[in-house]
Amino acid sequence: MSTDVVAASDLQVYALYLGDDCLILSHRLAELAAHAPEFEEDVALSNLALDLLGQARALLTYAGVVEAAGRDEDALAYGRDDREFHNLLLVEQPNFDFAHTIVRQLFFASYQLALYRRLEHSQDLTLAAVAAKGAKEASYHRDHARLWTVRLGDGTKESHSRMEAAVGFLWPFTGELFQPDPITQRLVAAGIAADPAALEPVWRAQIDQTFAEAGLGHPVELGIRQGGRSGLHSEHLGHLLSEMQHLHRSHPNASW
């Protein structure tokens, strides 16, 4: 049960799991800068994006340190191809409309809050520190998403039907949040990672309560689309990365 029996490669990949989630979702939110439905939301969405980017930087940096091969946060963010990204499929889904953005936020922030609250007690002090800081941020993100989910679900006919469509589109990606994989399970056994399956009840309670208030429904069974953790993504990630990485990769060895 001590950290020294843990393979560095496991820890590195786990840091990438969490870091890539933050990096990709931050990017999606950043796409909305100057395009939000009201100016207050431009500020709020940028806040979310900045929080997640901060977490991503800490986690990618840590993954590089654990790997000990000289890769820093930028080498990991800009130098990997889509098959080497470990983020959940949920976070790479596009901002088709504000309802999609909000439902994606609600699903992810509720998950991340539950995750960080457990990870605060990790045997790995770096992960514990990221989680402790991140939990405060995730709690704000969850509240922001919850507020909008209720307003839009219980707002107008149009907002309600847009929310239904967004839930319909994003629900299939929810199962992956709680899917155990061998790397995570080994780290759970060592007291380092949070057990994804254990997060599900907390998450469900949050979603059910919010949906009840919003007058929204969802299928009983979690969705089954998965593959992100092992690098099998939706088509959307490649486009996101080509935009994100293009300039950096066009100037090998440059500093910015």
Next chain:
Amino acid sequence: MAGAAADPREAAFQASIDAERSVEPRDWMPERYRATLIRQIAQHAHSEIIGMQPEGNWITRAPSLRRKAILLAKVQDEAGHGLYLYSAAETLGVSRSELVEMLQTGRQKYSSIFNYPTLTWADVGTIGWLVDGAAITNQLALTKTSYGPYARAMVRICREESFHQRQGFELLAQLSRGTPAQRAMAQDAVDRWWWPSLMMFGPPDGSSPNSAQSMKWKIKRVSNDELRQRFVDMTVPQAQALGLTLPDPELNWNESSGHYDFGPIDWDEFAKVLNGDGPCNAERIRVRREADSGGAWVREAARAWAAKHSHPAAGDAA
């Protein structure tokens, strides 16, 4: 209606201005003073909002995570500035939605600088350095403007703008000591942004029709040409420190005036861009309208929800 000049309150108002007392929202003020301020503060707010677009254009392509965070925070600051300024304008009896509508229908303007495109990453640094630099020069003078809420907004905004300026300078410094391609990128951006930055201070004093009255009311404290000169004097040594060339062969230190001389500004281009024929005028308004109309259902839903939940009986339930 009697002529405004006959109104005795007008003389008292001017006396108060002359005594350096700030004007507050509840004070009586001449309608033209009010209208001038609404126009100016709104134009300023619109500039913050439209200014998010050219820089936001590079957030998703920022070449390092550190730069991405800095740029994202900057664009967020500009949204905050816009909100803060719209609030200042609202103290004069207009609503934000009226003002935004006037922006989107072209009845009110925003700074013409934002009608130029951001073509490379170096444009992000150059805007921070030159455009935020010019904005600070303008706004430092406005921290002493006669209308209290506007002056106070400027104090807060200036603090953030000077951050932006330093970050822009630092970004360019990094490029100019980088690879040959990075250096060329930086020089190209400075070549494109230098003259439009000088135009940000508005037409020369001789052909600036509203300036005299604004100076008398102490809305404006420093003339366009004097502000422009301050900016040039501040910026030339910074360009030298960066090792970048400003694209003006007539730029020279003038020993006797103690200022830099600079070449003639293309005021025809300024007029053209201001009147809608700049490279990005149509695009900026298109994007703004699209964000506005695309978000209409969201705002409507929020209003509908608030209305449903504002019944006294339901007041405590939420």
